[in-house]
Amino acid sequence: MLLKTNYWRQQAMELSEQLVQMRRHIHKYPELGYREVETARYLTDLLREEGIEVLEKVGGTGLVATIIGAAPGRTIALRADLDALPIHEKTGKPYASCISGISHACGHDAHSAMLAGTAILLQRHRRRIAGTVKCIFQPAEECPPLGGVRPMIEDGVLDNPQVDAIYGLHVTADLPVGMIGIASGQAMAASDRVEIKIVGSGGHGSAPQQAVDAVLVAAHTVVALQSIVSRNTSPHQAAVLGVGVLKAGYRYNVIADTALLDCTVRTLDIHTRQLMQDRIEQIVEGITKAMGARYEMRYVAGYPPAANCQEQVNQVVQASEATLGSESVTWFERPSLTGEDFAHFLEHIPGAFFWLGSRLSDGRKQHPVHHPGFDVDEDVLPVGVAIYCRLIEQELFR
Ligand SMILES: [Zn+2]
Ligand SMILES: [Zn+2]
Structure with missing residues (x-):
């Protein structure tokens, strides 16, 4: 039986302070693709403290945090990206980048914090999980043509246990907090x-x-x-x-x-x-x-181009409606012409990628991703965690 619809919202809200802390720490010390050494170490320590099994140096600086359920079952992967951009930050925020010329102008700090928070909550609920959750923190999303997914796949991230499906998300200033965007079929270019x-x-x-x-x-x-x-x-x-x-x-x-x-x-x-x-x-x-x-x-x-699989799209929609309400899903009729390294996963296994509304609501001017002034509304953090947890509940809870 599925948990009450507001259950994960509440659980994630209780984690809010820690989510903000994690996001700001990662944001303050950004690292470029293939060099996410300190970011990986920070997350590894934090997840291990929660008793989570973490595999380091997968495909370079990548990490895999594995939640092993109390009963056997399928394996579902969730993915975040660790890398920052060679952009000098101009948000003027107290948690702004300490590293000159490098910043998290694409929101990957938020993605990593959300996935870490998800891993923490799922670990606390592992007795109810039948199967395995692999939380994949990949390096170098911003580094085409190789990127960070291919080295991780070559290093076996999708094997042992074999991953059955994967989900990924990206913050977007095109939607307010509490909304998601998703495309069925062709999603990215x-x-x-x-x-x-x-x-x-x-x-x-x-x-x-x-x-x-x-x-x-x-x-x-x-x-x-x-x-x-x-x-x-x-x-x-x-x-x-x-x-x-x-x-x-x-x-x-x-x-x-x-x-x-x-x-x-x-x-x-x-x-x-x-x-x-x-x-x-x-x-x-x-x-x-x-x-x-x-x-x-x-x-x-x-x-490569990325196409969402219908079954996983349905799961995301169900998870979003359960955690955020029936009006929370915006259908992107047309795919985005941005490229995403997540596409390499979709060449191997079914999955879905969706956009998570993170538009600022405090009156500050919202800049697009890759702009030196880009920032997210931190209220997005528990929202992303709640959707991810609900997805795993739908897929693996007994
Ligand atoms: Zn980017
Ligand atoms: Zn990005």
Whole structure:
């Protein structure tokens, strides 16, 4: 029988102070991907103090906290990410980052604190659990193309016992605290990078006939690349091609010999992903050839597209409605074009990823993730814990 609907809200609320403490500690001492040594140590100590089994150094700096139920059963995984970003924090908060140039501008501090809180509560309820809960704290979510999930999978995080399903969440300023957002089916995009080097031939600005102007070739290339999304991909299928960096030239009266383009490509299915890659190369090849230049191109496949599984989506919706009320779920009709390392888990096992409303409610200006002023409303912490605990109750409680 399921527990009373407000049970986990109450349990999580009682943990509020500790959740805030954990979140602020992690926030104050942020670490970049693959270097989350102190964050991992802090969480390990804290979880072990609760009697939780913690496996360290999984896939580098990753951690797995395992709650072993009193009876055998299935294994469900919950996931948080540990890493911060190379962004100098400007929230002005007393718990702001102590490390110059690095901050938790994506809310991974909140994710880690919520998962630690969940592990603590589930450990206290382990007698009622039939099965195992693996709380996975992954490194380097912000570090495509490798990320932190792949090294953890290679290190066996999904085996022994084998994980049957996985859930992940991300805070979002698009929703207030107490709301979640979820998409059924396609949830997040493949996020790839293309580096293009155009090689012309330099010369004196007064004698263009003796040179091949890399700036002009690059300019034509940037414009022509935009025709892929407008003319080659289906209007019904989302795709993004953005040139984020264009570098060329030395001086106003010197013809540039090379130009560099660094681009992001976002797609939602493998067919469009391949089409984008092929068309980019054809366009770059054609334009450089026509204008007498050469090119070098490197297409770096980042995180794959992520699709939620219906069964796990239903579980998340049920958990959210039980803990936050029947109006708490916002259906995201369209997938997000952001990329997420969680997608690597979904290539192996069923699961669902959802968005947890964390918009500030104290009158401060809300900045988006990856902004130096980004912050979460800390009331989100017990909300995330309650949903995670309820999910495990639905899946594994006897
Ligand atoms: Zn991020
Ligand atoms: Zn993030």
